Amino acid sequence: MVIEKSPKYHVVLSRPFDLEQFAQNAQEGKCPRHTMWTLAEKLGATIHEPGQYPISVADRLLSKVIGGSQPEHLAMARALSEQVDENDIIFSIGEDSGFAIATVCGAKVNRPKMAVFVHNADRPRSRVALKLFNLGNSIDLFMTNTKVKADFLQNYLGLPSERVYLVTEQTDSQFFTPGPASADKKRPIIGSGGLEQRDYCSLAEATQDLDLDVKICAVSPNAKALGDTFPEVMPKNMSRAFYDWTDLRQLYRDSDIVVISLKPHNYQAGFTTLFEAMSCRRPVIMTRTPGLAEELAEAGIITGVQAKDPQGMRQAILDLLNNPEKAQAQAQRGYELVQKQYNSEQYVDGIAQQLMSLEQEKQLILAY
Template structure:
């Protein structure tokens, strides 16, 4: 079989791989998997966009996703397996490649299709018989797809592994210039830093936020209009981010309500650095980790709840250390890039 990986965004994968080997950044799991499978990687480009690509993109994806999907079918036969990293490019690929008489096997990882636009796209571009395997990160999304598209059990799989690079995100010593306790956080996807600010503004701690995300832009609700004097937020380079986790007494990931596991990447990065984590309660893997005592869960938007959880772990460092160690052991065993790549390769080799 011939293998293809279709990315939702363009990356300089060779540069990422080079930096990863030098320990300057985490690896890109799709690049690593492509080396094992000898897979071709396809990425959207801004050239060759036609008017009809823009029309279709009103329903799902971007014009460049539809341009990529339009150009890919002539290269594919029944001897090809195509993996799409998200529904934004996966639905266009399934729509245009799935009409071939000898079509390729198609696998799509679905992230967040609940919104009206996503539901409409599933109906407007019927792909239930064109995608051989749907992958999801959460049981609720798996159940939604099963009911909404009337799919049998063998067409949906939970992909619970995480791409956290445990050779990059590792435990280490805090900075020598650290002067007081530090609360760290990272990411923008569905983040509620207003609640974090209110819960920590009167504490004798520093609060530092890596305010960057590959999947989201900050909105007016994420941050308070004026940051407290003990809070700062900026972009951190990869090595700075690792050190931020290592410097943290606690990593706090405050979230707005969502049904697609926002905050997972930051949570597992912090755990891989052997840090205690407080995170807003969410169904799926996050709730599993809370129930296992690996992270501390707090209620959404509850300032007092978050304040108490932070004080409790700061005043009980032995408990924070125990929690961090349990989480670290779990990441080493299961939620890491090596397991992710192994599972992904198996899906590609057995899409049915």
Template sequence: MKYHLALGRKIDLDGIDRDAKLGKCPRHVLRALRDRLNATVHAPDGEAISLSDKLRSKISSKPEHWAAARKLSEQVSSDDVIFCNGEDIGVPVAAVCGQLPNRPKIVVHFHNIDRLRGRVALKLFGLADKIDVFMACASPQTNFLRSYLAIPESRILVLLDQTDTQFFTPGPVSAEKKRQTVVSVGLEKRDYRLLAAATANLDVDVKISGFSKDAKALSKAFPDTMPENMSRKFYEWPDLVQLYRDADVIAVCLVDNKYAAGVQGLLEAMACKRPVVITRTQGMVDYLAAPDIAKVVEVGDAAGLREAIVHLLKNPQEAESQAQRGYEMVVNQHSSEPYVDVLAQKLRSL
């Protein structure tokens, strides 16, 4: 069999690997998967866009994804296996390559398909008959796919997310740290208005790593005026690791959602052995099943969030014990190497 990785955008996997070896960034699992399978990598790369690409993009994805899928369809047959790293490229690849007379095996990693356009695309393009394995990193997504498309368990793969536990590691606090610090990382489905309300009057520094060129996304996540003790900036990868290490508490504050928004912040914090307070969402249920790995609060509960943060700050031994349990869970269950092992084995089994 010949293996293909279809990506939603171009990623310099070799460049990332060079930087990772120098300690500048985490490793990328798709680089390891590519090498394990000797796979060919495909991504949109300036292909000519047709009228049909533009029309189908009204339902799902972008025209360049459909153009890339058409190009890939000319290179594959029943002797090929395609792994798509997201529905943005997965829907076009399945729709186009899945209708070939001798179609390849297709696996799609779905992140957030349970929404209107996703439901329409799944049915309109007949993807139940064109995708061999429906993969997700959060069970609400696979539960939806299973019921909506009536597909058997054998075609479902729940593969919980991973992080690079060789890059995100425990370490000493920086000499510049002046007082207790609450840290939060990421923008997707975040609720920093809640964090501001919970921490504005606390004697702590609240440091947020969250950057976007999308002003609408920033305004939705953040309060109109940030408290004096709250700051936000972009951190390079090594600085981000130090930010985690400097944290007395990591706060993962989320609005409710059905996918695993917030999972990287959770896993990275735990890999750095820091105590975590997190919002309970539908999408994070798989990651919070183990007992006492995090303080869990309800969506929108500023008082509960404040109470959980203050409790950990005032009880450092309990906080460290919680952090140790989270660290052991991430190292044993969410590191990159087993993730690649499971995914490669699944692709080889097709």
């Protein structure tokens, strides 16, 4: 006779982060809700984070082989492996923690079910780790956010489609909401934000002699890391600064247009900014990239421009500024899309259902 236990869920973070305090701030309206806190509450999951466990020499050595994993991820994986068995379901929000846990826990006879959100596995060290440690068999469910990444995982590991879940993008539509512009706004504002794959040089060239302000939410402690992201000399009408969550929301509300200027790449950078802006009902101009950005541009939900094309970007900006009804209609289409399809509630529900399906698979196996 098999006595069935209720599954024990675990949500594993990639870095130390005070989710509880973040949730408190969200409740007070200071920031958006964190999807991983919401997911953990929904599943009754235990939250784990690296940085709390002693690091061994083996952790340091193994981290050099497992792509993206740091010694603290291996130390956490070892500690977690002593706590879990076949009644546990572990969800890692990144391959840095997920590959480490799958490597350590995958060797257990009574191993837990494991799911990993993969952000970028198509790089040399990650490719090696996936094959060297047989992670295609240890990890029961891969999650990722673009079809390009999903196709890579299926083809490289020979996985059936049901073992790769394509997660939709999301934003907290209860925090990022439409609202009035600031009373002291003097002229049109182009808003933007983020650093990943950004090309603010093209945006600067497109707008430097226009009668408007370009305001960018982007900071980095490492000036060298900015590389060719920003022009060496910023135009007088362009500024970048740190914005807290409520100030960022107000920046979107103040913006006549949100422009997401990207370098050429084959994955989906810029989508956090995109969905936050659309949730605030702002028209968006975005560099075309394969996948969703191209689809949204073709559907008229955003205005798409080619990479490294300042003149095309300038024309798109002037077109929306000079045609406010067109800009408003585009913004409305984007807003309705977020409300219908890209909100955080649907995002959390989708992941939760996938994790619960792992428990259902185990029950089917036991039934036989």
